[in-house]
Amino acid sequence: MELIILLICGGLTIITSLLVIFARNTVHSALWMVASFFFMAVLYLLLQAEFIAILQIIVYAGAIMMFIIYAIMMLNLRQEERAPMRKTKVVGVVALLVLFLELLVVAVGRGLLAIKGPVTDQLMAKFGHIAVLSNFLFSDYVLPFELASILLTAGVVGAVILAKQKSE
Amino acid sequence: MIEFWTILIIKTLVAFAVSMLIVAYSTWIERKVLGHVQLRYGPMRVGFHGLLQPIADGVKGFFKEELIPDNADKPVFLLAPIISIGAAITLVVVIPFGDTVTIMGHKIPLYLADLDIGILFVLGISTIGSYGGMLGGWSSGNKYGVIGGLRASAQMISYELPMALAVISVVMVSGTLSLVGIVENQAGLWNVVKQPLAFFLFIICGLAEINRTPFDMPEAEAELACGFNVEYSSMKFALFFMAEYCHMFVFAAMVTTLFLGGWYGPLLPGPVWFFIKTFAIIFFCVWERSTFPRYRYDQVMELGWKVLLPAGLLNILLTGLWMLVFNI
Structure with missing residues (x-):
């Protein structure tokens, strides 16, 4: 259910x-x-x-x-606006490929330096709360973490581009 | 299992039917009371003293021609009244009509759901309801509609804050967010005695949230030719209308629940007291409509931000101090 x-x-x-x-x-x-x-x-x-x-x-x-x-x-944005194709798209694709490669490297190489095993009180006492959290963030949850960071970067870049277009 | 579902379904149907009946007859109460205040009779022709008038109005609504303006954003135009009435009816779910009663050996609580976050649910869903008016105004492609929609959203944003502040002080003295819990907490002393300032704030902000005079900015007839619903006809207009009265019923029920002790009262059974109090508030809503003139738009905003919001904060501070000093 x-x-x-x-x-x-x-x-x-x-x-x-x-x-x-x-x-x-x-x-x-x-x-x-x-x-x-x-x-x-x-x-x-x-x-x-x-x-x-x-x-x-x-x-x-x-x-x-x-x-x-x-x-x-x-x-009053009722009219639909269509953005024209731009040469900068090529640059965008190249940047995307580079990011994807980076992601691949991180995803394959993850866990080499990570603390193994589940979270326990002993582990917390040994490394500290934030250390354990960041360890998991960069080992088991590295893929969602990287994806979120790419999304946020894309959002910021997109906002800059939209603002720039208006001022040109 | 089957018993659980049967009881749930019957309860839902009864709650729905009762609220729809109240919504229909709120229009009758409004027209009769307004009429008598203005030294006329109000509806008299359909049934005894116009008692069948709401039903006749409903039938009329269904049979009228439906118009959709060319300039309208059609999907949003169709969606807006549905959002409005949907949110209004959803709120009925958390209203505690009465305590637990025993019918044919079954213990039946007279509310559909006792949520831990009951009062937050009411605040959240009533905000969603105001999307209806806002989108309705925008999507009709009419300048009066757009202005009405903009006013609806601005008013909603401005008055939700002091309203939430008033509710917070009630939650502080009750120690729970559940509506049933808040009512049970008032068994000895009603919250209106403990929190008089919050009571006034809640009534004023509530009137603004349900768009009643003196705060009916979104549909100020004199300036906006009916505002956000100007392009709506037939049943779609009726849905907006029903949503408005359903909100009024929910508002009256909330005042009863939060401040007037819900189902508590001497002699008579709980639900009877609940409805007596609720109808008194509904009567109050109509009475003040016929008494006060409409505010100007900037005055509405000024009242909200410069008077009600500081008053709400002050009330929380006083409540906190009171609880600290008397160690409650």
């Missing part, structure tokens, strides 16, 4: 997140984001984290998205 809900809501989270990026209309993409927050809240519920689930809805779906949609409505 829980597995079915997990699969459905996980899938819908991914689909709605993709639609946030691919929707041409800005308000639609904001709305897909609200939907994706809702499905994420269900995932938190499945983890027995009621409080985080409702915070997800109050803070993200309620307050932050409300501000974002407010801003979009003030800007």
Whole structure:
């Protein structure tokens, strides 16, 4: 039962997140984001984290998205805009390949220097809380960690590009 | 297992039917009370003193022609009333109508769900409901609609904060976020005595959140020609209308639950007390509508940020001090 809900809501989270990026209309993409927050809240519920689930809805779906949609409505962005193809895309692809290679190297080479075995109190006492956490972050969870960092970098670069285009 | 589901389904149906009936007859109460305040009768033709008027209005809503403007963003235009009414009805789930009763050997609590985070659920879902008005206004492609939608969201953002602050001080004295727990905590003394300032704040912010006069900025008829729902017709308009009255019912139930001791009261059974208190608040909502003129938009914002928000913070500070000094 829980597995079915997990699969459905996980899938819908991914689909709605993709639609946030691919929707041409800005308000639609904001709305897909609200939907994706809702499905994420269900995932938190499945983890027995009621409080985080409702915070997800109050803070993200309620307050932050409300501000974002407010801003979009003030800007009156109803026309769909199509970005033209650019030569810089080649540079982008090369950068992507380099990042992918880096990821591959890290993923293959992971765990060589890592502390082995499960987290225990003795381990905590020996290395300290943050040391153990960062150890796991860079060994077992290195792939999600790297992916998240790439995503954040892409977001920052994208924001700079969008802002630059306007000022040219 | 089967027994559990049967009870759950019957309870859900009853709660849904009762709330829809209350929503329908809130419109009747509003029209009658407004009428008598203005020295007229209100609806008189359909049924005894217009008692069947809500049903006639519903039938009319279903049969009217439905228009969708060319300029509208169609999917969002269709979605907006659904969000509005959906969120409003979802809130009924956590309302505690009464204590546990025993019917035919089954112990049945008179609420659908006692969430640990009950009051946060109400705050969260009611914010989602305000997306309805906002998107409805934006998607109709009408400038009055857009202004109404913008006002709806700005008002929501401004008044949610002091409202949450008022709720926090209630949670502080109750020590729980569960609505059932908050009611049980008021068995001896109602929260309205313990938290008078929070009570006033909650009433004022609540009126703003459910868009009633004197805060009905999103649909100020005189300036915006009905605001966010200006392009809506037939049943879609009726859905917005129902959502508004459903929010009013939920607001009245929340005031009852948080401040007026919920189902507690002498002699009469619990649910009867609950509905007496709730209808008193609904009557209050109509009464103040016919008494106060509408605020100007900048005055609404000023009241929210410069008066209610500091008052809410002050109340939390006072509550904290009080609890510290008397060691509760």
